[in-house]
Amino acid sequence: MFRFASAALIAAPLALAALPGLAADIERTPAPEGARVYFIEPTDGATVPQTFTVKFGLENMGVAPAGTDKPATGHHHLLIDQELPPFDQPIGGDVMHFGGGQTQTEVTLPPGTHTLQLILGDMKHVPHDPPIYSEQITVNVE
Numbered sequence: 001m002f003r004f005a006s007a008a009l010i011a012a013p014l015a016l017a018a019l020p021g022l023a024a025d026i027e028r029t030p031a032p033e034g035a036r037v038y039f040i041e042p043t044d045g046a047t048v049p050q051t052f053t054v055k056f057g058l059e060n061m062g063v064a065p066a067g068t069d070k071p072a073t074g075h076h077h078l079l080i081d082q083e084l085p086p087f088d089q090p091i092g093g094d095v096m097h098f099g100g101g102q103t104q105t106e107v108t109l110p111p112g113t114h115t116l117q118l119i120l121g122d123m124k125h126v127p128h129d130p131p132i133y134s135e136q137i138t139v140n141v142e
Helices: 002-025
Strands: 036-041 051-059 073-080 104-108 112-121 137-141
Touching: 036 112, 051 073, 051 112, 073 104
Parallel strands: none
Antiparallel strands: 036 051, 051 104, 073 112, 112 137
């Protein structure tokens, strides 16, 4: 039993140390030239109720559910009050994923000023190369 615990204590840090190297091995999907993701609504600076609809726009690409291996497609991810994620690894769980190919959602936020930003992910939730992300917009929630 003691040998197993000792081996686990040695192996776990070695496995964790290898994880950063895995990100470098992830192949990123090429983005089509001129691809652009943007907000249809709300607009930058809009005043919105606590629950409001967010509509996503996309140019020069198609929307496809996560796991769909089709050129020039991706799916949306919405960042609320967050910075962009790393571009060389799958987009994390702290971001709203729309892996079903959704192009809009309802969001409920507390009153105040909030930022919204979209980033497109490929079939593996990895940002394209180059990454396709919107301008960050601000909304004022009543």
